[in-house]
Amino acid sequence: LMLQVLDMFKSIEEQTEKPKYPRINSWCGWDPLEEVWVGRHYPSDYWDSLKNKKKITDPLKRISDETEEDYQSLIKILKDFGVKKILRPEFLKNIKYGDDQPSHATNPRDHHFVYGNKLWRFEDKKFYDDLYNEYKNEGHAVYDPYTSTTDPKLIVSHNLNAPACVRFGDAILIDQLPYNQYKWFKHNFKDTKLFVSVFGGHSDGAFCPVKPNLIVTLWDYKLNFKDTIFKGWDFLFLENESFEKVNPIWGKMPQMLRKTNNRWYLQGEEDNNEFINFVDTYLNDWVGYCAESVFDVNMLVLDQHNVVVNSYNKKVFDMFKKHKIEPIICNLRHRFFWDGGLHCNTVDIRRRGKKQRYLNY
DSSP states (O other): HHHHHHHHHHHHHHHHHHOOOSSBBBBSSSSSSEEEEEEEEEGGGGTTOOOOIIIIIIIHHHHHHHHHHHHHHHHHHHHHTOSEEEEEEOOOOTTOOSOOOOOOBOOOTTEEEEETTTEEOOOOOOOHHHHHHHHHTOOEEEEEEOOOOOOOGOTTTTTTOGGEEEBBBHHHEEEEHHHHHHHHHHHTTTTSSSHHHHHHHHHHHHHEEEETEEOOOESHHHHTTTTTTTTOOEEEEOOOOOOGGGGGGGGHHHHHHHHTTTTTOTTTTTTOOHHHHHHHHHHHTOOOOGGGGTTTTTEEEETTTTEEEESHHHHHHHHHHHTOOOOEEETTTTTHHOOOTTTTTTTEEEEEEOOOOOOOO
């Protein structure tokens, strides 16, 4: 009987055992993923207040519905993999276009950053308030300089380009932050080895460290760092892998890109000038510059053997086979509108790993 009681208490202890790693814990982009944010967009009824149904409302509703459908596909992949916690930004209920300044939370990676055991906030969109408050209330390390009386323009880190800061364990590779933000970053990450490149923002649409010793990139980093930090690493270059590789939309894509100055594209609306003018006038902050992005690079690594990709790419899949990596396809249909892929659409809050050295220095 005594042994049974001891076994019972042991079982309870195992069930309530604290995790080996803190809730906020992410030193790189390839340790096993356990907690993640997934982006969100307004529901389709947000657009019910618009009058031009066929030309403007219907395309915007399609973006809303299909963006969420694709997020649900991604969430299923994450759950099937075993991700323990999936959190999302929250919009106000029953809000309609015209009630507020239109915004979106599709690309949380752009201005939210996790390094080690701390979460850093670089934008003040209210959609993220509840997420930050949850971590604060639990006593986790959070940088959130925004208050109701704060002028964001006075915050040096406001709108800091988080994807330009790529984590490699005890080091971060930074690409072309404005000088005042670079000084701020250097001051706040004193215990971290910082390297600087000058390729022009090498955000996640152009550069992806998939695992130690493997990088998929648009630029020839190997020539720049071949004898230094990436010595011995395997590189896959995806040169000229942009729009012309995207079938069957390539035929009509250029005509719309000319109208949008290469900033965004929505399949089926190539001749809808009313819609193009509406987006460029009222939703200009939503779109980026998709002409510079190759979304086959914008991947979400689940661990060193499983990676979520947007579509089939023979070069990528062949390299993955060499490195014993399983690609999982999750097609984001409106990536050319949002200028954001799978990595942009997520923030890895917790990965099962620790601080290590991966680079040669």
